[in-house]
Amino acid sequence: MATAPSKPEKMSRHPHSVQQFLLRHGRSEENNETSFINCSTTENQLCLNFTDGTSVTISSWKDECVSVNYSTRSNPDRLKLSFDFQDAHGYGGPLMNDRSVWPLRLNGFYKRRYMQIESDSNYRHYSQAVLEPYWLFSNGYYAYLYVDNNVYTYISSDSEDRFELTVENYGMFGRYPPLALNFALCKLNDAREAHEHAVSHFLGKPSRLPGTREVIQPVWTTLYSPYKLDDPVNQSTMINLAEKIIENGYGGKLVIGHKWEKYSGSFEPDTSQFPDFSELIKKLKNLNFTLALLVHPFVSESVELSEQEMGYLVQTNSWYGQFPGFTSIYDSGSYIDFKNPDALKWLQKRLMHHRRIYDIDSFQFESGFNKRVLWNTSISNQVENLIQENTNMLDSLHVNIVTNVARGTQKYGFYLKMPLSDITSSDAYSSAILMRTVIPRLLHMNILGYSFTMPMIIGVSELIMSSEIFIRWVQLNVFMPSMQxxxxxxxWYFGEKVANLTKKFVDLHAHYSPYIIQLMKENVKTGAPVNPPIWWISPNDSVALGCRAGMDSSKGDNGQSVCEEEFLLGDRILVAPVIEEGQRKRDVYLPAGFWRDGNSKRTFNGPIWVKDYPADLDTLPYFLRFWPDALPTGTYVIPSQTAGII
Structure with a gap:
């Protein structure tokens, strides 16, 4: 179904392997006669014409890649193509809120629209806040899809190792463009080389470093979960919280979240909760906190706007003309029309005004786009461009930005919030399940090119949680860019013991923060992920690459999955946190290389399984990679400002 030609630069010499790669688009091969036609005299382009009216043009593009145009003349409504993993493992693609697995295990979802949808009460189960048309495979292949916003593009899967791309056109937005699937297919020696190639040619890398205080010290947020908006946060509780943070030996960044405004998008403090907002900011600043305000790309219907300002909002099309298109998120509002340059300037001016008068250090942008605003509006087919326009405007503010949507925005030096997974109940078991999704999401975001991650809030507020799960969650975040x-x-919510253990691991994170910052700088320079999967340092290791059902070699005797329960910080630290409640030991897989236990200082020569590693509640298993030939003492010193950290 999907065997790519061995020599893409001489595609026309391998017509049968090309034919096999392309050909499952929902019909049996025996009813799908094919004719081969050379499209050029240079032997680097091939055409395949099918009797059903579909055709494929394959062109060599660089030595490692081919570009594929798959189109139809006879069926203007639908075009479908399958990708088969075969014996490979897959990574990447849209980050779906109910698919937190690594590598990809796709079986069982039908026709997910390739569109930016953020969680809300109506469309939670279809959330795709981080969206990239990039799939990487363990055998060194990768595919990059060119998405046409003028037609519907769907992703579906009916088996664990295959997904289908479908484009449909039923007069979407009143237009009937021709249907086509255009993508690049590239083959490198292994998954790491393939990803580095994709970064260079498709994904890109950040142009600058975000602020680093979020790395050195914790982030403290008043943000509510999407399902619980009624806890009181007011001026006195904010001041008490800040003083309590200092009393417990912390500092850092405070995010003033939902309901600081009278109405969303009003930029007017709610005086019923914050009677003197300027005085609040002054007191928090005197305690040496950096401050962030939560802002939205929409304006509540309760905000009074001038006629000119109303023109800056997304318009809904109707028989009666156009009117502002409202979303159901929070207190209902209309999205700002980011395709309108004047609207962008209007929002930029408001943000800069509040930054100046309140001495705000950064903004946290939430609720990028959801399904409700995309249909039948003036921006319906421009979501990707709108996200990029909005992100470009935020970049021009020259302040630290955290956002929760991403699509083709790797070049911006922003923190990207890890999307909340789909947890439908609020019992204690749900918090344990949610914690298990963090590593797969961390790896997924890094492979999509977003390494400046802001992991989920430790102990998400609406879930019942044991003190044990809380401390394991703290440990889980130690070697990620930020702790929130x-x-x-x-x-201190769980008592003195948990408070002391938390401080121990927050201090461990601070100890390694210079190394994390150096990795972030390297990400700006080369695009190398900050938190890669463990196959990054051993790209031909079947255990590190695998972990799909039935592959027992990728699991230890205690059932740990290498892929979903281990990750790297750079290429020098392997982290294997305990994420099962009640567990006090675990097996750890170490790829090839020399490793030193970060706790006991024992050394290991990988690849090796470390069986029954003891991990009481005060222990986070992690291992440091070293080179004994270069340093006979078994120590390793990272150069520049991180010297002495490892």
Whole structure:
């Protein structure tokens, strides 16, 4: 079904392997006669014409890649093509809120629209806040899809190792463009080389470093979950919280979240909760906190706007003309029309005004786009461009930005919030399940080119959680770029023992923060992920690459999955946190290389399984890679400002 030609630069010499690669688009091969036609005299382009009216043009593009145009003349409504993993493992693609697995295990979803959808009460189960048309495979292949916003593009899967891309056109937005699937297919020696090639040619890398205080010290947020908006946060509780943070030996960044405004998008403080907002900011600044405000790309219907300002909002098309298109998120509002340059300037001016008068250090942008605003509006087929326009405007502010949507925006030096997974109940078991999704999502975001991750809030506020799960979650985040706590469940919420353990691991994160910052700088320079999967340092290791059902070699005796329960910080630290409640030991897989236990200082020569590693609640298993030939003492010193950290 999907065997690519061995020599793409001489595609026409291998017509049968080309034919096999392309050909499952929902019909049996025996009813699908094919004719081969050379499209050029240079032997680097091939055409395949099918009797059903579909055709394929394959052109060599660089030595490692081919570009494929798959189109139809006879069926203007639908075109479908399958990708088969075969014996490979897949990574990447849209980050779906109910598919937190690594590598990809796709079986069982039908026709997910390739569109930017953020979680809300109506469309939670279809959330895709981080969206990239990039799929990487363990055998060194990768595919990059050129998405046409003028037609519907769907992703579906009916088996664990295959997904289908479908484009449909039923007069979407009143237009009937020709249907085509255009993508690049590239083959490198292994998955790491393939990803580095994709970064160079498709994904790109950040142009600058974000602020680094979020790395050195924790982030404290008043943000509510999407399902619980009624906890009181006011001026006195904010000041009490800040003083309590200092009292417990912390500092860092405070995010003033939902309901600081009277109405979303009003930029007017809610005086019923914050009677003197300027005084609040002054007191928090005197305690040496950096401050962020939560802002939205929409304006509540309760905000009074001038006629000119109303023109800056997305318009809904109707028989009666156009009117502002409202979303159901929070207190209902209309999205700002980012395709309108004047609207962008209007929002930029408002943000800069509030930054100046309140001495705000950064903004956290939430609720990028959802399904409700995309249909039948003035921006219906421009979502990708709108996200990029909005992101470009935020970049021009020259302040630290955190956002929760991403699509083709790798070049911006922003923190990207890890999307919340789909947890439908609020029992204690749900918090344990949610914690298990963090590593797969971290790896997924890094492979899509977003390494400046802001992991989920430790102890998400609406879930019932044991003290054990809380401390394991703290450990889980130590070697990620940032540690983020909710004011609704701070470390001292669970008592003195948990508070002391939390401080121990926050201090461990701070100890390694210079190395994390150096990796972030390297990400700007080369695009290398900050938190790669463990196959990054051993790209031909079947255990590190695998972990799909039935592949027992990728699991230890205690059932740990290498892929979903281990990750790297750079190429020098392997982290194997415990993420099962009640567990006090675990097996750890170490790829090829020399490793030193970060706790006991024992050394290991990989590849090796470390069986029954003891991991009480005060222990986070992690291992440091070293080179004994270069340093006979078994120590390893990272150069420049991180010297002495490892």
């Amino acid at each position: 706590f909710s004011i609704h469940r701070p470390p």
